Amino acid sequence: MKFMGFTLGLIALCSTQLTGCGSTTPMQVGDSSAKTVATGSAGGENAQGANPQLEKCEKTLGTIALVEDQGADWYRILTTNYKLGPTSQVLKLLIQQSNCFVVVERGAAMRNVMGERALEQTGELRxxxxxxxGQMVSADYTLNPSITFSANDTGGMGANVASFIPGLSAVAAVAGSVKSREASTLLTLIDNRSGVQLAAAEGSAKKWDLGLFGGLFGGSAAGSMGGYTKTPEGKVLVAAFLDSYNQVVKAVKNYKAQTVEGGLGTGGALGVQGGSTPASQKVDQERRANRTRVAPTPPATPSNKTK
Known part of the structure; x- marks a missing residue:
């Protein structure tokens, strides 16, 4: 009975002490800690609160649609392991804020676009x-995003070294709590009319998380510093896409079309013997010319033999 009374008393004491912990702080609308590097908004050619690191264009270059390979491994990991949504939504914000392209919808919202037309055709609309x-706008270009690498460091390479050195156990504890999150992304820009790739750019981002736990500086320090280890992987991915999109913008600002002698898609400049392309015909012509230039050696006769 004494044990039961002690247990009930302990539960009551814990409940009393934790009442304050159960209270919540007021909702912080627009809190900076919840933001990614893709900040602000866009309306037409105007942008508000955009990341100052975002590259911008004075002149819009054309219309663009985004397509994600939803069957790729990176997309499955993105949506199942990380529980993140499509990357296209973040990229659409960055693209419109940059004023380099006008975004046209070809993704999930396209079902609603076509659904309204279907309702009109059945007479359901006013x-x-x-x-x-004849009202929809064509997409001049397609932007294709992919995640080439994303990883969380298990942390503390320094801890393995410091733990073997006498007197450096505290250093080992700190090193073990330092972790990194990093990601690498790729964007390719395609011309929709020709299918030609116009630009490609890689981007990357890395963030160090520092978590100091109670064994080192006590419980209060652990509670406050441990929050730094909660940084979502999604924030690092958005930063990597911002980097890769900036590289695309730099590339198109300095764009110069690739040219092939004879024109694109006519066979190329590398010919083969017996082929029908201009480059292949040139190979055969040069071969015939070389054959005619080399005169055959006359056979030996008694008159030209050395006496």
């Missing part, structure tokens, strides 16, 4: 809804 044909 008159003068203006959903007739």
């Amino acid at each position: 008159g003068n809804s203006n959903f007739g044909k």
